[in-house]
Amino acid sequence: MKNWQSSPSLPSPEQQQGLIKWCRMNLFSSVVNTLLTLTGLLILWWLIPPFFQWAVVNSCWTGDSREVCDAAFAASGKTGACWVFIKVRLGMFMYGFYPEVERWRINFVLLVLALGLLPVLAYGIFSKNLRQAIFGVFGLLTVFYFFGIIPAIFTAAFFFLPFLLDFLSARLAWLAVSLDLWHTLIKLCLMLLVGALTFFLAVTFIGEGHGWASTLATVVLLLVLFFVRNVTVFAWRWILLFTIFPLFAFYMLVGNVFSLAHVETHYWGGFFLTLVVASSGMATALPIGILMALGRRSELPVIKVVCVVFIEIARSVPLVSVLFMASVMFPLFLPESVTFNKLLRALVGIAFFYAAYMAEVVRGGLQAIPKGQYEAAKALGWPYWRMMAVVILPQTLRLVIPGLAINFLSLLKDTTLVAVIGLLDLLGIAKASMADAEWLGFTKEAYVFAGIVFWVFCFAISRYSVRLEKKLHTSLH
Amino acid sequence: MSEMTGNNSASKETIIEISDLNKWYDDFHVLKNINLKVAEGEKLVICGPSGSGKSTLIRCINRLETHQQGKIVVNGIELTNDVKRIDQVRRDVGMLFQNFNLFPHMTVLENLTVSPVWILKKPMAEARELAFHYLERVKIPHLADKYPNQCSGGQQQRIAIARCLCMNPKVMLFDEPTSALDPEMIKEVLDVMTDLAESGMTMLCVTHEMGFARTVSDRIVFMDAGEIVEVNEPEEFFNNPQYDRTVAFLSQIISH
Numbered sequence: 001m002k003n004w005q006s007s008p009s010l011p012s013p014e015q016q017q018g019l020i021k022w023c024r025m026n027l028f029s030s031v032v033n034t035l036l037t038l039t040g041l042l043i044l045w046w047l048i049p050p051f052f053q054w055a056v057v058n059s060c061w062t063g064d065s066r067e068v069c070d071a072a073f074a075a076s077g078k079t080g081a082c083w084v085f086i087k088v089r090l091g092m093f094m095y096g097f098y099p100e101v102e103r104w105r106i107n108f109v110l111l112v113l114a115l116g117l118l119p120v121l122a123y124g125i126f127s128k129n130l131r132q133a134i135f136g137v138f139g140l141l142t143v144f145y146f147f148g149i150i151p152a153i154f155t156a157a158f159f160f161l162p163f164l165l166d167f168l169s170a171r172l173a174w175l176a177v178s179l180d181l182w183h184t185l186i187k188l189c190l191m192l193l194v195g196a197l198t199f200f201l202a203v204t205f206i207g208e209g210h211g212w213a214s215t216l217a218t219v220v221l222l223l224v225l226f227f228v229r230n231v232t233v234f235a236w237r238w239i240l241l242f243t244i245f246p247l248f249a250f251y252m253l254v255g256n257v258f259s260l261a262h263v264e265t266h267y268w269g270g271f272f273l274t275l276v277v278a279s280s281g282m283a284t285a286l287p288i289g290i291l292m293a294l295g296r297r298s299e300l301p302v303i304k305v306v307c308v309v310f311i312e313i314a315r316s317v318p319l320v321s322v323l324f325m326a327s328v329m330f331p332l333f334l335p336e337s338v339t340f341n342k343l344l345r346a347l348v349g350i351a352f353f354y355a356a357y358m359a360e361v362v363r364g365g366l367q368a369i370p371k372g373q374y375e376a377a378k379a380l381g382w383p384y385w386r387m388m389a390v391v392i393l394p395q396t397l398r399l400v401i402p403g404l405a406i407n408f409l410s411l412l413k414d415t416t417l418v419a420v421i422g423l424l425d426l427l428g429i430a431k432a433s434m435a436d437a438e439w440l441g442f443t444k445e446a447y448v449f450a451g452i453v454f455w456v457f458c459f460a461i462s463r464y465s466v467r468l469e470k471k472l473h474t475s476l477h
Numbered sequence: 478m479s480e481m482t483g484n485n486s487a488s489k490e491t492i493i494e495i496s497d498l499n500k501w502y503d504d505f506h507v508l509k510n511i512n513l514k515v516a517e518g519e520k521l522v523i524c525g526p527s528g529s530g531k532s533t534l535i536r537c538i539n540r541l542e543t544h545q546q547g548k549i550v551v552n553g554i555e556l557t558n559d560v561k562r563i564d565q566v567r568r569d570v571g572m573l574f575q576n577f578n579l580f581p582h583m584t585v586l587e588n589l590t591v592s593p594v595w596i597l598k599k600p601m602a603e604a605r606e607l608a609f610h611y612l613e614r615v616k617i618p619h620l621a622d623k624y625p626n627q628c629s630g631g632q633q634q635r636i637a638i639a640r641c642l643c644m645n646p647k648v649m650l651f652d653e654p655t656s657a658l659d660p661e662m663i664k665e666v667l668d669v670m671t672d673l674a675e676s677g678m679t680m681l682c683v684t685h686e687m688g689f690a691r692t693v694s695d696r697i698v699f700m701d702a703g704e705i706v707e708v709n710e711p712e713e714f715f716n717n718p719q720y721d722r723t724v725a726f727l728s729q730i731i732s733h
């Protein structure tokens with residue numbers, strides 16, 4: 001019999017390399033392509049140098065009043081951008097009418113948000129607890145340097161609490177989830193007790209009517225600690241971001257507790273307001289959207305109809321009209337005594353409006369999950385909600401990252417629409433500043449600045465989504 | 478050897494009892510008067526032509542399909558619309574699918590640990606130990622950190638078997654576990670299934686692998702058009718079938 005041997009693998013013929021070859025292949029491969037390339041270059045030649053001249057070469061950066069710019073332009077005979085305008089108004093652009101002495105509160109909240117969010121967003125980099133801890137210590141020192149000891153203590157608690165919770169749930173046998181009835185009852189009682197204590201403390205130290213939010217946050221934390229097994233440090237970080245952080249941010253920004261001065265929301269504005277609207281919109285619209293997507297696929301007719309009707313209505317009206325409804329019409333339906341803050345109404349309107357879009361995106365993803373996944377999970381004994389949360393939704397969300405990113409981006413940009421109900425976000429403030437008698441005629445600078453800020457954030461979101469998609473998609477297909 | 482187990486299991490307790498089962502898809506009568514008792518430790522092979530209702534029958538046992546008439550009792554629990562009971566039965570009954578249905582977003586190890594941790598409330602350390610134990614048993618411990626789509630079909634089916642075993646089931650249902658596999662991989666899966674059978678697991682297996690049916694099973698159930706035509710021990714079934722329908726089916730399979 002003959003002996004069979006497989007042939008050796010050979011290296012593939014060398015790929016073309018080098019800049020010139022790349023250009024030849026991609027830009028000048030045919031007559032039409034060459035023409036297109038030249039046209040493109042021509043358009044760039046028309047656009048970029050004049051903009052560069054205006055924005056950089058002839059621009060004026062130093063000084064603190066418009067006279068400096070006017071003098072500079074008169075001296076050179078060419079007009080350029082007067083960035084002094086932006087420089088002088090930067091505080092306004094960023095914080096709106098938030099009192100200057102209180103602005104550190106915004107910075108502090110944003111810093112804590114960044115500390116909480118960065119590890120979970122870049123979880124690949126922060127996979128090791130040690131790296132998170134080092135990052136946390138640096139953040140802590142920064143907070144201490146800028147804001148003092150009490151903010152630093154809070155930051156430390158917020159940043160390192162996930163480690164403690166993780167340690168507790170892993171090590172304390174008593175906390176372990178069990179099916180024993182007494183054990184469960186004792187935990188429930190303990191939870192009620194701590195909840196009541198929180199309520200009492202919140203009412204005494206913060207004030208009447210402030211008990212429920214803190215109690216809710218505490219109870220949610222305890223529920224997870226007592227009844228969910230195997231919560232990772234990252235999951236704890238998310239949970240804290242959705243329980244303690246909103247409370248902290250609310251009291252910090254609104255004030256009127258402890259020794260913090262009260263800053264009413266009609267003083268809020270600028271890029272800070274944009275961030276408030278966008279981040280609370282993103283944080284609430286996605287969870288609501290997921291629930292609505294599940295509701296729309298539910299077998300219970302009432303839930304299904306409610307979800308379908310809501311989604312279809314929300315999708316067929318413009319956001320501007322939703323905002324008008326929220327600010328003008330909605331109060332008409334409520335009794336005189338019940339007043340909701342205007343900003344809050346706008347936030348709720350935006351959250352539900354975008355939730356409808358997210359719901360449709362998520363529903364599309366749910367439809368792409370093979371039936372076999374549900375069957376395998378059911379056959380292993382998974383009840384509905386746990387199956388959805390652990391098996392189905394993680395796959396779904398991976399599939400719909402591009403769709404979600406589009407919605408996040410358009411949400412961020414649509415925050416500018418709050419201008420129609422009199423809230424001044426970054427763009428609103430920019431417009432208001434143009435109307436200032438002292439700075440008449442500097443519209444371009446304001447728009448370019450606002451455009452750049454929006455672009456930076458949108459581009460970051462877009463890049464992040466692409467990265468996430470690449471990273472997660474490898475395991476799905 | 479199969480005779481021995483057959484005799485032993487006859488004296489053991491009944492673990493699945495199906496009586497007068499009828500099921501319809503809309504107007505289509507897919508299961509007709511099914512009566513079947515399975516003893517603990519028994520290995521049943523279910524065969525029959527395509528569309529005869531084999532899959533439907535075993536999917537009724539863990540309530541992936543609902544039935545309209547008759548009674549199914551699994552491990553002392555009757556299947557009704559009660560969700561608690563259904564989940565209890567599903568924990569006792571593992572199921573293998575033709576296309577594996579591993580969770581693609583989890584590593585092999587996570588696939589094996591996630592159900593014990595979330596459903597049986599086992600501590601993570603214990604679940605991992607269990608997972609590695611069963612990965613050894615299906616002979617692929619080196620794949621623990623891979624994703625399912627990085628494994629071959631045969632490996633995926635063996636991972637799926639290990640995933641079931643981690644839930645410590647009393648009964649395992651197989652719905653054509655090897656029909657999506659290349660011939661070379663079929664053997665590695667059948668070896669694992671034979672090993673499982675020898676360890677005393679109760680198995681109901683829809684398969685066209687007649688070699689496996691002949692050597693491993695205690696009884697063979699032959700179905701056609703939604704009915705059980707014949708239940709027989711393998712020797713009898715192949716050498717001395719009772720019905721002409723069985724003969725026709727066997728001649729078709731063997732003529733292949």
Ligand SMILES: Nc1ncnc2c1ncn2[C@@H]1O[C@H](COP(=O)(O)OP(=O)(O)OP(=O)(O)O)[C@@H](O)[C@H]1O
Pocket residue numbers: 502505507525526527528529530531532533534
């Ligand atoms: N969801 C459904 N709705 C309507 N009819 C169905 C449904 N599922 C299966 N059937 C029909 O019921 C019959 C039995 O299907 P089943 O899948 O149980 O057959 P099977 O014996 O497993 O066949 P195969 O060997 O091809 O897997 C088939 O005729 C099929 O067309």
Ligand SMILES: [Mg+2]
Pocket residue numbers: 531532533652653
């Ligand atoms: Mg089938």
